[in-house]
Amino acid sequence: MAEGISGSEFTLDSIRKALIRQEDVIVFSLIERARFPMNSALYNPRLDLVPGFSGPLVDFIVKETETVQAKAGRYVNPEENPFFPDNLPPSMIPNYNYSQVLHPGGASININKAIWDIDLICLQALSRRIHYGKFVAEIKFRDAPNDYEPPIRAKDTDALMKLLTDERVEKMVKKRVEKKADVFGQDVNVSNNADSKRYKVDPSVVARLYDEWVIPLTKLVEVEYLIRRLD
Numbered sequence: 001m002a003e004g005i006s007g008s009e010f011t012l013d014s015i016r017k018a019l020i021r022q023e024d025v026i027v028f029s030l031i032e033r034a035r036f037p038m039n040s041a042l043y044n045p046r047l048d049l050v051p052g053f054s055g056p057l058v059d060f061i062v063k064e065t066e067t068v069q070a071k072a073g074r075y076v077n078p079e080e081n082p083f084f085p086d087n088l089p090p091s092m093i094p095n096y097n098y099s100q101v102l103h104p105g106g107a108s109i110n111i112n113k114a115i116w117d118i119d120l121i122c123l124q125a126l127s128r129r130i131h132y133g134k135f136v137a138e139i140k141f142r143d144a145p146n147d148y149e150p151p152i153r154a155k156d157t158d159a160l161m162k163l164l165t166d167e168r169v170e171k172m173v174k175k176r177v178e179k180k181a182d183v184f185g186q187d188v189n190v191s192n193n194a195d196s197k198r199y200k201v202d203p204s205v206v207a208r209l210y211d212e213w214v215i216p217l218t219k220l221v222e223v224e225y226l227i228r229r230l231d
């Protein structure tokens with residue numbers, strides 16, 4: 001897999017490192033996205049810019065992109081989740097042997113409808129990060145099956161949410177992404193003018209995006225995964 005999860009390095013530590021690497025992509029794509037705050041023609045559902053296709057242009061672009069990528073095998077990779085999963089063509093390339101670390105029920109989890117509401121450019125990066133919750137949940141289950149089995153059998157989602165939550169880690173994640181937005185998003189200036197610190201994207205907004213969307217949705221995926229884990 002792209003992030004290098006194989007049976008031998010499938011640990012909570014390696015999964016957390018993959019999440020940290022993905023922060024860089026997310027912060028950079030937010031910085032890019034901030035250059036174009038609005039693009040109404042792209043999102044307008046009534047413009048009908050493409051003959052034979054009804055819906056916003058953005059849907060057309062993403063559907064067509066996903067169709068090509070599906071043929072190239074993108075969605076055979078358990079780390080990838082399409083935004084328009086209906087009627088995708090099968091992969092045309094020879095099967096790559098992805099290590100099957102997830103329980104089969106994980107394949108049916110796709111919460112991209114909720115993610116679609118956030119923003120366009122960073123969607124794939126955010127989707128990948130949020131659905132990484134499947135891998136986090138699998139390793140947490142493997143590390144403590146006796147703790148997880150009773151709430152799974154009782155379908156107690158609140159207890160599962162409590163069990164998988166690590167507030168110390170969440171605080172660190174939010175602090176780190178805020179710092180990354182600070183460092184990556186400064187205008188680079190050759191003159192040594194300390195007053196001219198300007199940001200391409202407000203670092204506190206990135207921390208809030210993680211606080212209000214990214215982490216809660218990752219945890220939702222973790223709970224969804226665990227609830228199916230003993231099926």
Ligand SMILES: O=C(O)C(=O)C[C@]1(C(=O)O)C=C[C@@H](O)C=C1
Pocket residue numbers: 016019136164165166167169170173214215216218219222
């Ligand atoms: O690192 C973990 O243990 C995770 O489950 C991931 C994550 C996150 O989304 O960053 C989610 C829940 C935990 O409370 C801490 C962090």
